[in-house]
Structures are given as structure tokens and as C-alpha cells.
Amino acid sequence: MSVIEVGNVSKSFVVENSKILVLDNVSFSVGNDEFVCLVGPSGCGKSTMLRIIAGLEKADSGKVLFREQPITQPTPKIAMVFQLFGLLPWKTALQNVEVPLEVLGMEKEKRIHIAEEYLRMVGLEGFENTYPHDLSGGMKQRVGIARALALKPEVLLMDEPFSSLDELTAKTLRELVLDIWRNPTLPTNTFLMVSHNVEEAVFMADRVIVMSPRPGKVIGEVKIDIPRPRAEYLRERAYFGYIDKVVELLEESKTETKTESLLSLTAKRTNKL
Amino acid sequence: MRRYAISFILGLLIICGMTWLIMTFVSNPEIKNLPLYTFSTVSRIVVTLLISVVWGVSFGIFAATNRVASLILTPFIDLLQSIPILGYFPMVISFLFALGPLGVEFSVIVLLFTSMAWAIFFGVLGAIRGIPTNVTESARSFGLTGWRYTRHVLLPAIAPAVVSGANLAWCDGWFFMIAAEYIQYKGDVIAPSSGGLGYLLAKVAYFYKDMNLAIILLVFITFIVVYFNTLTWHRLMERASTGTFKPIFRMDLSGVGKLGIAKATGWIHLGKLHWPRSLSLVPQRLRKYTHIEKIVATVLALSAVFFILYTVFGQFPTFAIIQEGFNKPPANELVLLPLLIGLTMGRLTIAYGISLAVAISMGVLAAEHKRFATVFYPLYDIGQGVPILALFPVIFLGLNGLIGIPRIALELTCIIMLIFDMIWYMFLNIVSAVKNIPTEIKEVSQLLGFKGVKRITHIVIPSILPSIVTGSILSWGTGWNTIIFAEYMPSTEPSIPPLSIPGLGSLLDKAGYEFGNTVVLVFLLSIVAIIVLLIEGLVWRRLLRKFEKYHVEV
Ligand SMILES: Nc1ncnc2c1ncn2[C@@H]1O[C@H](COP(=O)(O)OP(=O)(O)O)[C@@H](O)[C@H]1O
Ligand SMILES: [Mg+2]
Numbered sequence: 075m076s077v078i079e080v081g082n083v084s085k086s087f088v089v090e091n092s093k094i095l096v097l098d099n100v101s102f103s104v105g106n107d108e109f110v111c112l113v114g115p116s117g118c119g120k121s122t123m124l125r126i127i128a129g130l131e132k133a134d135s136g137k138v139l140f141r142e143q144p145i146t147q148p149t150p151k152i153a154m155v156f157q158l159f160g161l162l163p164w165k166t167a168l169q170n171v172e173v174p175l176e177v178l179g180m181e182k183e184k185r186i187h188i189a190e191e192y193l194r195m196v197g198l199e200g201f202e203n204t205y206p207h208d209l210s211g212g213m214k215q216r217v218g219i220a221r222a223l224a225l226k227p228e229v230l231l232m233d234e235p236f237s238s239l240d241e242l243t244a245k246t247l248r249e250l251v252l253d254i255w256r257n258p259t260l261p262t263n264t265f266l267m268v269s270h271n272v273e274e275a276v277f278m279a280d281r282v283i284v285m286s287p288r289p290g291k292v293i294g295e296v297k298i299d300i301p302r303p304r305a306e307y308l309r310e311r312a313y314f315g316y317i318d319k320v321v322e323l324l325e326e327s328k329t330e331t332k333t334e335s336l337l338s339l340t341a342k343r344t345n346k347l
Numbered sequence: 348m349r350r351y352a353i354s355f356i357l358g359l360l361i362i363c364g365m366t367w368l369i370m371t372f373v374s375n376p377e378i379k380n381l382p383l384y385t386f387s388t389v390s391r392i393v394v395t396l397l398i399s400v401v402w403g404v405s406f407g408i409f410a411a412t413n414r415v416a417s418l419i420l421t422p423f424i425d426l427l428q429s430i431p432i433l434g435y436f437p438m439v440i441s442f443l444f445a446l447g448p449l450g451v452e453f454s455v456i457v458l459l460f461t462s463m464a465w466a467i468f469f470g471v472l473g474a475i476r477g478i479p480t481n482v483t484e485s486a487r488s489f490g491l492t493g494w495r496y497t498r499h500v501l502l503p504a505i506a507p508a509v510v511s512g513a514n515l516a517w518c519d520g521w522f523f524m525i526a527a528e529y530i531q532y533k534g535d536v537i538a539p540s541s542g543g544l545g546y547l548l549a550k551v552a553y554f555y556k557d558m559n560l561a562i563i564l565l566v567f568i569t570f571i572v573v574y575f576n577t578l579t580w581h582r583l584m585e586r587a588s589t590g591t592f593k594p595i596f597r598m599d600l601s602g603v604g605k606l607g608i609a610k611a612t613g614w615i616h617l618g619k620l621h622w623p624r625s626l627s628l629v630p631q632r633l634r635k636y637t638h639i640e641k642i643v644a645t646v647l648a649l650s651a652v653f654f655i656l657y658t659v660f661g662q663f664p665t666f667a668i669i670q671e672g673f674n675k676p677p678a679n680e681l682v683l684l685p686l687l688i689g690l691t692m693g694r695l696t697i698a699y700g701i702s703l704a705v706a707i708s709m710g711v712l713a714a715e716h717k718r719f720a721t722v723f724y725p726l727y728d729i730g731q732g733v734p735i736l737a738l739f740p741v742i743f744l745g746l747n748g749l750i751g752i753p754r755i756a757l758e759l760t761c762i763i764m765l766i767f768d769m770i771w772y773m774f775l776n777i778v779s780a781v782k783n784i785p786t787e788i789k790e791v792s793q794l795l796g797f798k799g800v801k802r803i804t805h806i807v808i809p810s811i812l813p814s815i816v817t818g819s820i821l822s823w824g825t826g827w828n829t830i831i832f833a834e835y836m837p838s839t840e841p842s843i844p845p846l847s848i849p850g851l852g853s854l855l856d857k858a859g860y861e862f863g864n865t866v867v868l869v870f871l872l873s874i875v876a877i878i879v880l881l882i883e884g885l886v887w888r889r890l891l892r893k894f895e896k897y898h899v900e901v
Binding site: 150164 | 895
């Protein structure tokens, strides 16, 4: 049974009186305990797709289901990690994790206890009372992850969570995220991550869904069959094979759109003539 | 461009039509001069604006690109703009007045210039210093130097600052017009021979006591300000902000707000003359000064103090003059000084409290309810265009007619004026902060389920706190200024003594305009300066530093 199901979703935005189609009939699903990556060139609508699943945005048409129920507004069952962390600058690390629990109506002692526990889990012991301003990028993202997990969601959405970090930090955090995903004691087991880094996607995901340039369509799917933990397979041919496959799909979609737009250009010209 | 030309001409036509209507239906001996007065006020402001832009841009570029110039010029201009000009202005004015009609005209322009120029200078300076090193370095690596560098990097970089600075100057010019065109000095009303709208308004209110005409004139003036604001400045702002450096200079413009720009800077308007001080730059200045600049500023300030002490105690004749000054009126009222300070501070505190409460609730409402925002923003935009000082005679006339006791009417007028004046600075900052709450923060709050009171206390209020502090700094600055204007009402004829309510401001005015006692004047000004600096240092600077971390890094 799939946890998240997206069926024929289309979405357009109106910018300066003209309508731009961002998502064009997108369908895919994410199964229980699965780690899925959405890749595609920037601007193709990956973030928009994720925000629709998070309930922050509404699709124009199509269905978006969480355990068979339509998603209409944000729910604590689906948490999100942001590219730019999305921390509240006026709250300490601990408060950032704790305040969302207050919204759920939890009492103070319990909240603090949970927040401390999750901060410890992401390796931030000792930084509880530090403000985001004084944390490094990697540490901020750790707070972001702890905040999302503390809600005990079933699904974790991540929008390019590592792309504003340096490569070394990103590497450590990728491992951290994978550890969390595999940890059976945590209720959060279904992960959907957006990335524009193909290697990252192949390294982390069970399945990579490839999207075309705007308007975003699903143009293919690559199942990654590399045993975990994958760190030791990083030099193997299979790993590079998967990367090549994904890149190939991306390249194809690029040339397709190019010819398409060229065609439409010529069409316009001929119309004018 | 054509649409612009059409709306420009349309604006002129509307103004002509209004002028014609007023002239036909109003019977007042002064009104026949309305076209001339309108023309002279507008051209006065435009000329001063041009002078200010040329001066501000050239000196700004010079100070920003030349290290030595920067070390000397920046602190010096900063010091210059913080010196209470009123202290030595009566002398400058009387000197200029002696030159005849041209001298009066010239002194009005000097008055306006000192209120306009600094914002442009500091804006240009800040914009150039804000050019990121990667831009300057890549420009250099492509061999852009000298004039090319100026054309392709410097000018586009400073364009938004110049446009917004010039816009502020334009609004400030109108703000001041009534103070600058109607100066009462030792019993005489002195106005430029070509007159002006400020002069006309003051005359109508103080001399003819014609409430209806005063309101009509106020609407007329407001229309001119708002129309050309919307037409010219908004277009210019948009164009300037879509330049090459958009992401970098977004802050410059967002601080001002996309809709309303009118009064984004704080000058201390000191009575009929003024004491400009670009308060809006205080926060930036407090943050941006380099150590050396701080040292140079301190040295300059110390040498100024030393010089004053030296002349006071070292030069006997000067000392005698000072002694004499403290023996003449209104020095006899100085014993009451603590009481007067208390009264003035009380008025300011009441007005500040009301402004704060109203502005925050409006800001929060605008953040929470889109419908309210769509009604509120345009209203706020127009409200900004009203030259607040020009409201003074109108409000007083109205209240006096209502209450009948001039002193109480003046007391109320004073507080209302203060509120009107202070509240815009709070609005300006809070509204732009509310508009600029980053989408990411909004999304996070939505995602985490913040609603109602929780959303306001955890998200909205904290994210606007830094702006509340900035707004408070500005509104206290302008408040000090307005109270000096508003505690004292010039009389219409030499035989009637001016009306005043007890306070630091009215005492200052008396010293300046009634008795021409420069010694007491300077003394009182330094008291005001000390109070302002103390509050700035003890309260605002601390809060500013504390809330600095609240800014969302994007
Ligand atoms: N709220 C919005 N209003 C208008 N256009 C938007 C909005 N959100 C996204 N877009 C546009 O939709 C397109 C896809 O954006 P996004 O989903 O952020 O792409 P990605 O995350 O794949 O880089 C972009 O062209 C962007 O400009
Ligand atoms: Mg994105």
C-alpha cells in the first residue's frame, strides 16, 4: 500500500497576468518505508510538488492522497525539512524544536524532554540554548531535522536539504538522515526528498523519479538496487550505471523540450508569415 | 513613456482645475496669488532637490571611493547633521535676510537643503559600501576601471539609493515647506517675496482663521504630493530596483516599502527652523561604522567640546556674553527646567504609547487579514503624503472652535500632532516588516500549525520586533522635533503675544524667536541633544543589538 499517492496533478501559477504551467499531469507514489528522490532541473516544479504534498499549496487538478485520504491542509503526520532551514531566528535551538509541540497541546515538561532527546539524536547536545544566528549551516539543518522528527510524523519531506551546505557537512548529514530512516524505533519511515544532485539521489534513494524541465512531467523512474549501507559501493560500476541512467533521462528530456520549443518557435514564425 | 507623459499632463491639468476652482469660489485677499505660490513652492523644492542630488551623489561617491576622504568626510558630515543648526541659524538667517528678498529666498533653500541632502549622501555611501566584493572583483578582472567602472557598476548600484533618497527629500521638502516659508523672528513674519503654499496656509490659518480654506489648501497640497509620489517616484523606484543588483539592494527598497515611501527618514524638525538628522540612518550607522571612523568622530566631537569649553572659560569677553545671556529672559524660566522636561517627556510618552499600540495592532491585523490589508495599505499610502506639520494650524483652529479655551486646545493639538507624526514612522517600519516576513517563515508557521494568538505571539510579533525598535527610534526623533514646533503657536500680529504651553520646546522657541537669546537657545538645545543621545544609547542601542539576531538570513 502506498503512503503517498499523487495522481495526474497539474498546477499553474499566474504571474503578471500570464499563466505558467508548472506541473503537468504528474503521477507517482511513495510506498511504506520507502525512500524516494525526486530529481529534475531547477525550476521544474519539484518544490511546488513537495509543497502540494505538505498541504501548503493546492493542486489545480488531480489527486494527492495520504493513506487514501486527500491532503487539504498541513498535518503533523507529514513533516518538512527546508533548504534554508526555516528556523525561527527568535527562538533557541531547543525552543525551535519545542514550540511546534506546544501547538499540539503537549505540556511543557514533556515538550522540553522530547526536544532535548531529539536534539541529542541529531548530535546537538550542548547547543540547546543557542540561537540560529550563532549556529553553522549544518547545525541549523540538524535543528530543522530534529524539529520535523519531534512531531513523530509518518512521512518526512525534504526540499534540497543539503544543497546549501558544503560537501563534507552534506555527506555527514546524508548519513544521519539515512540512519534515521533505517532506525526502527522511530515512527518516521517514509521519506520523500527533492534534489538536483543525481549522485546524492542515487546514493540515498530506493527509487529516483526523474522530472522534465518546466512544465514538470514525470519522464522516468530508476529503481536503485544497491545494498545498504551503500558507502562501500560508491566505487562500483553499478553505482555509476544508475547515475548514468538518471543523467541520460535528464539529458533526453532536455533535448526534447529544446526541439519542442524550437518547433513551437518555427510554428509561431510561420503563423506570423 | 507615453502613458507617463499623459498622466503627468493629466496631473498638471487637475492641479490647474483645482486652482481655478479654489480661486473662483473662495473669497480671500491672498488667494489671487495661489498659482504663483504653488509655482514658487514647487520650483523651490525641485531646485533644492536637484542641488541635493548633485551634492549627495558627488560627495557620496567621493567619500565611498576615497579612503582619506571617507575618513574625514563621513564623520564630519555625520557630526554636521547632528549639530543643532538652530543654535547658529538665527545668525545665519539674519545675515541672509540682510541681503534683501533674494536673501530670504536663499535662506529658505538653505533650510530645505539641510533637510534633504544628508539622506542622499548616506544612501549613496551605504549603497557603494554594500556592493559585494565579488562584483567589484569581477569588474576589476574584466578591466573595468575609471569612468567605465562608474558607469557600469557604481551608478547602477547607487540608483535605488538615489531614487529613494530623492523621494524622501521630496517628501521632506513638503513636510518642511510650512516651517520654512513662514518664519517669525522677533515679532516680524518673514516670508519669501514670491510667497509659497506654506506661507499661504499659515497666513490663512493664523491670520484669517479660515478653517474651511485651510482644509481646502491642505487637500490641495496633499494631492500634489501624493499624485507625483505615485506617478514619478513609484515608477522610478520600480525601474531602479529592477536593475542589475536587484537581490543585493532589495533591502534598501524593502525598508521603504513598495507602496508607501513618503516619510521614510527622520529629520529633527526644530521649530520654524530645523535641525536635520537622518535618524533613519541611526541603526545603520550604529552598526556600520568602522573603528577608525568611530575614533575620528570621537576626536571631532571631543575637539568641539574642548573648543566650546575653551571659548567659554578661556576667552573672557565670550564668557561675559554668556553671562549676559543667562541674565536676560527667558533665562528666568530656567529654574523650572526639570518640570518643563518632565511635561515635554510626558507628552511624548503618551503620544508614543498610543502610536505604538495602534501601529502594532494595525500591522498585526494587516498580517493576519488579507482583506484588511487591501483596504489599509492604500489608505496608509495616502496618509503618508499629508505634510504633517501643515496639519498643525488646521487642527488647532478646529479644536479651538470646539473647546474655546486656546491653551487646552493647544495641549490637545500638540499631542494629536505628535501621534500623527510618530505613528507614521511606526507604521512605515511595521508595515514593511509585516510585508517582508519571509515566505519560508510563513510556510513553516503554517506547516507547524500556528494559528490565532499562537501565530501572533510566536511568529508575527517576534518577526517585527527589530522594526518596532527602528520605528521607535525614528518616531522619538521626529517627536522631539515636532514637539518643539507644536508647543508654541506663532501670533498673527506683533501686538498679541504668541500662545504656548509650558514645556522644553516652547521655552526653546521663546528663546529663539521672541527674545533672540542665542545663549539660552544653545543651552536648551544641548539639553535636548543630551536627552536624545542618552535615550538612544541607553535604550535603543541595546534593544537594537538584542534583536539583531532576529533577522532571518535568506
Ligand atoms: N508562488 C508562486 N507564484 C508564482 N510562481 C511560482 C510560485 N512558486 C513557484 N513558482 C514558479 O514555478 C516554477 C517551479 O518552481 P519550483 O517548484 O520552486 O521549482 P524547483 O523547486 O524544481 O526548482 C518556477 O518557475 C517558479 O518561478
Ligand atoms: Mg526548489
